Amino acid sequence: MRIGVYVCHCGLNIAGVIDVLALQEMAAELEDVVLAREVQFLCSDSGQEGIIKDIKENKVDRVVIAACSPRLHEKTFRHVMEKAGLNPYLMEMVNIREQCSWVHADDPQMATQKAFDLIRMGVAKAKFLKELNATSSRASRNVLIIGGGVAGIEAALNLAEAGFPVTMVERESTIGGKMALMNEVFPTNDCSICVLAPKMTEVQNHPNITLYTYSEVTDISGSVGKFHVKVKRKPRFIVEDKCKGCVDLCAAVCPVEIENPMNYGVGKSRAIYMPIPQSVPQVVLIDPDHCVGCGLCLQACPADAVDYEQKPEEIEFEAGAVIVSTGYQLFDASRKKEYGFGKYPDVITNMQLERMLNSAGPTGGRVIVPSTGKPPKSVAFIQCVGSRDKTVGNEYCSRVCCMAALKNSQMIMERYPDAEITIHYIDIRAAGEMYEEYYTRTQAMGVDFIRGKVAEIYAGEDGRPVLRYENTLECRVEEEACDLVVLSTGYEPTKAAEGIGRMLNLARRPDRFFASAHPKMRPVDAPVSGVFLAGCASGPKEIQVSIAQGSACASKAMQLLGTGELEADPMGAHVDPEKCIGCRTCLEVCKFGKITIEDKKAVVDEVSCYGCGDCSAACPAGAIQMRNFENEQIFAQVRAATAHRSQSPFIVAFLCNWCSYACADLTGMSRLHYPTNIRVVRTMCSARVNPEFVLEALKGGADGVLVAGCRMDECHYIHGNFDAKRRMDVLKEVINGIGLDPRRLRTLWISAAEGERFSNTITEFVKELEEIGPIGTELKVKETGIKETGTELEEVA
């Protein structure tokens, strides 16, 4: 083994504090180190070329770079290794800038000592580094889109136009989703179907899109690049290729009246029906629950398309990525008993009003009071029905209903200028481009706004619904009868999407909508690789945002599947089948579902493993290892750190890559000083920290150990820090049981932006450890006091 150590001056950034010459001399003396150099700027071209030259001429086979944070230049130096013909993973970086010279400028001597310790730790790890290769595998370029609403349609067309094959699966008998059912849409008052229908037709006609309507995804297995999908096509009892869509002939003879699910209880259809006039595909279907099988439609159909014996069909295919655009369902208004929906005929929902306003809808665009059949003279909208309401379990705002009520008020006023319209609201939410102006316009048209949630509705003496509410701006309880009450029902995640969530192992937020990988920075990525979220599947949103997300998902899928090859980060988990005892512990720990049991042994899906290391820390047999963060590599770092307890108290710290290590870097960038007593080991996640690492550090003589991760609920691996916290809590008890002060193990859940808190924590910890005394002080007290506990530490470790 021939290790080369390079110490970077970084101008005066490092050399201005740390004695780099001394460092170079000391490093050169270390075992297996064949050469050590100090260089002005390692990342410069000449710096890089120097390393390449050494590798080639001096047969250096491993490299330790003592310079800035690996978060800054790890990629640079891996690339240098490649250029020199070495495996890029045979390089280890030691952070002597952000986490040393920049934070210890007040103590150059100890900073130099700490830098040397860090180099020793780096060299120790370098000895155990292994060659790693990014494995690439073939990926299907086909993208499955679940749900053919406006978000799914947008994604499908974007992908298809870019040359990607798309399979769209829609549960209903037509694509178009809720948007296809609406009349006009805000803030432009465009006719909804007029802007959507061309896109719906394009989906059907596009050569790159395979469309399955009236179909459900029944199973998804596999992972990114090679999802295996099963779809069940429900029987329409119509041969799709034969039906000409001339619904007049078959429906005219059908003797059975049903409620068309697309009309939400407004009007009637026949048992053989076209869902909406603009249905895509233009194919009728028979409602098997109500069809009496009289055979009249069979006789009437000129195309011979009716088939009463049609059976469900199962289709299987592969997809490289999945876009979940399963949309929403409306809150069941009958759950708010005080509003009497279902009891009073003239209390309707906003979707029923949309259907009435739709000129191709069941009433031909006429708004009618159900009990009288006449247009209403007065209409009251009640907002937040099933939204912002804990009594029905929906604490969230549905975001769209305010604008929808404003829009529908305008529509009613345009058609029935004499109608009096009142909107009962708690807060009007009109926050979007051109929305406030839209609100003002609605007010200018004469729509009245009353602030106060309607408490209840009862039937007045004339049978009309009476609203009782407090007008909160006037502090007065009022009662008012009107012809028609419209309940602005909120949005809920669809029931049908629950199954999809289980198949894909998607996470849900407390509001039950699908959670994205990061609520702010990764809005359309699901926390499962290769899965993207568009539209209302991830929460209520208006059409324009759904379309934007559809495009975003398409772009993400293209980026992922562009080459048809997927390169797997080699730093994932792998199982040693010899050691695996098949206990299934890892299966439960891996919240991403990337571990399965085959032949009584755990198997990791290495292509899609996220690399957190939670499984590795949990494995009781030590059978799961994290590449580049293997047990022996971390043990080597810990032992190298504690081999020379160069100062007291001596702290070994395990920092997670994403938040706490980044936070330590930020502390450096902010030049916030803290004591030099800490020696850092970087892991990808705090969940990687095996309790044995902590015990090893204490056993080796560290006075304290710090385990730090992201703030709770902000872990980059979703649940990793919760697992870490649980483990460390137990470990504190174990440490206490051994007879050591449990305060020697400290945990810290910190964001990447809390530099001052990081610096303060180290300062406090050092002070606390000084008070407790060197490791073992408490054992000596006990030994002389009651009984011997001297060897227990070794046994536990």
Added chain:
Amino acid sequence: MSEELPKVLKAAGLDLLSCMQCGTCTGSCPSGRHTGLNTRRILRDARKNRTAILSDDALWLCTTCYTCQERCPRNIPITDALLELRRLAVKEGFMLPEHRRISEMVMECGHAVPLDEETKQKREELGLDSIPETVQKYPEALQEVKNLLKACKFDELTAEK
């Protein structure tokens, strides 16, 4: 009033801070339809530490039917909070004369509505003992009740201030 109202309510587990002033409580109130009780205003006053509500007669117009509490979209324990406010009001000496009279009855006879001659007679006609098996029959038990009330300073609480 040294204690702050919202603090006291919060300590009792009746946090009003999340109220969004939607008025569902007031609109739902069967008493408020006929009286001056505006539940939302009472909660708002409490949240703003306006101690005048403690002496407001409206506080005593709630029938404790719990409709407001059941319907509150933010799950605020409204009726419970109102009862807590009443408790504070009494502590501060605000009490309706009728309630004070009833409290005196409890201290005197161990009952808010003691037995009167008419009821006694009716009981006899029905073949029952004229006095039922309560403290009214046993002077030593009544004395124990009186001791208890005294021990928890019920007399001081309900005395005219």
